[in-house]
Amino acid sequence: MTKTSLRDRLNDVTTVLTPDQIGALDPVIDPANTQGALAVAPRTIDEIVAVFSLCNDTRTPVIPHGGRTSLAGAVAASGDEVMILGSNMPRVLDIDPLSQTAHISANTTLAEAESAARAHGLTTGIDLAARDTATIGGMVSTNAGGMEAHRNGTMRNRVLGLEAVLPNGTILSDLAHVRKCNEGYDVKQLLIGAEGTLGLVTSVILQLLPEPPAPHTFLLALPDAAAALAVLQTLHRTQGIDVLRAEAMWNAFATKNAELQTTNPLMTLPNAPLYVIYELHVPTGTAEEVVFAALEPHFETQNVLDAIAAQSMQQANDIWMIREDTMSMGTVYPHSEWFDISVPLAHLDSFVKLVETRIAALNAGLMIHVLGHLGDGNLHYSIAHTDPIPDDLKAQIKPAVMDGLKDIGGSFSAEHGIGTEKREALQKYGDTGKLHLMTMIKQMIDPYTICNPGKVL
Known part of the structure; x- marks a missing residue:
C-alpha cells in the first residue's frame, strides 16, 4: 500500500497529522523518534482500535508514542511506520482517596499524576528526572524505575489494573482497583515492560501511597x-x-x-x-x-x-x-556509550572497581561517569570521550561494562528497557528459555510483527 493511500484510509478513521505537524514534533531524546512515515492522533479508544485493525490488515508497522524520553530507542522509527500519538485522547485522572488508587490515562505525565495525588495527601510512589515529559503509558510500557524503586518498586509494582489495545484491535480491559484479584493469568503484566511491542496502553489503575512528609x-x-x-x-x-x-x-x-x-x-x-x-x-x-x-x-x-x-x-x-541534570555533561563529552545496569549490593563496590580497571586497560582517554540508585544497585554508566569513539572500541566497551553481571545475579538492563540499543545484549546475556518464551508470546499476540517492530526482540 502506498503512503498516500494509507493516509487516505487512516483519514477515514482518525486524525492524521500533516507533514508540517510531524515536523514540529519534539523528538526529545533521539531525532529518529519522529521519523515515521505517518502520524495519527486518535481521539477515542475506538479510533485506536480502528488504526490497529487497519495497520494489522495491511501489515503496516506502528509505534505507540509516550513522552519520547526513552534512552534505549524504544520509539525510534526507520521511516516506514505509523506513529500513534496520545495528544488528542481525553485526559483521565480520577483519584480515589479512600482506596488510595488513581485511574490515569496513558497520555498523562508523571508530574500531572503526582500533582493530582498530592492534592489528596498521596503520591504515585515513583519519581524520575523526566517527570515533566514522561507519560504514565510510556512508563508502564518501559517498566520505569526511578529514585524510589528501592522502597516502592518499579511501575510493575505500582499497577493494579490496565487497559490496552492489542495489535489486532482487541481491547484488553483489566481495570481492577483492588490489590487482590486472582482471575487466572495476570496478562496485564505482559504489557508492562513490553515497550509497546505487544500493544498500546491506554489507561491504568495505580496504587497510590501516603505522601511522605517534607524530606x-x-x-x-x-x-x-x-x-x-x-x-x-x-x-x-x-x-x-x-x-x-x-x-x-x-x-x-x-x-x-x-x-x-x-x-x-x-x-x-x-x-x-x-x-x-x-x-x-x-x-x-x-x-x-x-x-x-x-x-x-x-x-x-x-x-x-x-x-x-x-x-x-x-x-x-x-x-x-x-x-x-545529566544532559549538561553532553556539552563537555559529546561522544559516549551509555549503560543502565543493576548490580547486587554485595558486589557493588567490587564491580565498580572492576569496570574501572577494564576501561582503563582499553583506552586511557576514556572517561568513566557513574551515578545511580544506591538502594537497589542500579547504576548508570557513561563511557565518554571528547572525540568520536571508534566502532571497534565501542565493541570492547560493552563487555567491559556488562560481562560478569549475570554470574553475580545482576542485570545488563535495569530500568531503561531494551529498545533498539540492547537487543544484541539481550540475545547474548538473556536466558535461552526466557527468550524462547518471549518469542512465542510475541508471535501469538502480534503474528504480523506490526507493533513497534525492531524493538526488544
Whole structure:
C-alpha cells in the first residue's frame, strides 16, 4: 500500500497529522523518534482500535508514542511506520482517596499524576528526572524505575489494573482497583515492560501511597560504595530515620557536573571518590542532630569523609541538580556509550572497581561517569570521550561494562528497557528459555510483527 493511500484510509478513521505537524514534533531524546512515515492522533479508544485493525490488515508497522524520553530507542522509527500519538485522547485522572488508587490515562505525565495525588495527601510512589515529559503509558510500557524503586518498586509494582489495545484491535480491559484479584493469568503484566511491542496502553489503575512528609537532604563525601552502603544500612536501622532516597555519584561525574551548574555544593566538601545524596525523613528532633549522631561512628572510621545538611529548599535543589541534570555533561563529552545496569549490593563496590580497571586497560582517554540508585544497585554508566569513539572500541566497551553481571545475579538492563540499543545484549546475556518464551508470546499476540517492530526482540 502506498503512503498516500494509507493516509487516505487512516483519514477515514482518525486524525492524521500533516507533514508540517510531524515536523514540529519534539523528538526529545533521539531525532529518529519522529521519523515515521505517518502520524495519527486518535481521539477515542475506538479510533485506536480502528488504526490497529487497519495497520494489522495491511501489515503496516506502528509505534505507540509516550513522552519520547526513552534512552534505549524504544520509539525510534526507520521511516516506514505509523506513529500513534496520545495528544488528542481525553485526559483521565480520577483519584480515589479512600482506596488510595488513581485511574490515569496513558497520555498523562508523571508530574500531572503526582500533582493530582498530592492534592489528596498521596503520591504515585515513583519519581524520575523526566517527570515533566514522561507519560504514565510510556512508563508502564518501559517498566520505569526511578529514585524510589528501592522502597516502592518499579511501575510493575505500582499497577493494579490496565487497559490496552492489542495489535489486532482487541481491547484488553483489566481495570481492577483492588490489590487482590486472582482471575487466572495476570496478562496485564505482559504489557508492562513490553515497550509497546505487544500493544498500546491506554489507561491504568495505580496504587497510590501516603505522601511522605517534607524530606531533609544530606550530601555526603565517601571513600567508596562499601562505605556508602554501610551508611545506608545504619540509616535504615536507626529508629526515627526514614530513608526516602539514596543517590550515588562517583567523582568524575559529580565534580565535572557540579562545575556546570549555577552553584556548586561540592565546593565545601573534600574531593572524594564518591558523593551520595541521602534524602531522609526525621519525624522527631532536629534532623541534622539526629542524623549526624547516628553517623558519628562512620565519621570516626572515615566511612564518612565529610557531610553537609541542606539548610533551605534552594540548597536542597542545588544539591539535587548535580544528580538530575545529566544532559549538561553532553556539552563537555559529546561522544559516549551509555549503560543502565543493576548490580547486587554485595558486589557493588567490587564491580565498580572492576569496570574501572577494564576501561582503563582499553583506552586511557576514556572517561568513566557513574551515578545511580544506591538502594537497589542500579547504576548508570557513561563511557565518554571528547572525540568520536571508534566502532571497534565501542565493541570492547560493552563487555567491559556488562560481562560478569549475570554470574553475580545482576542485570545488563535495569530500568531503561531494551529498545533498539540492547537487543544484541539481550540475545547474548538473556536466558535461552526466557527468550524462547518471549518469542512465542510475541508471535501469538502480534503474528504480523506490526507493533513497534525492531524493538526488544
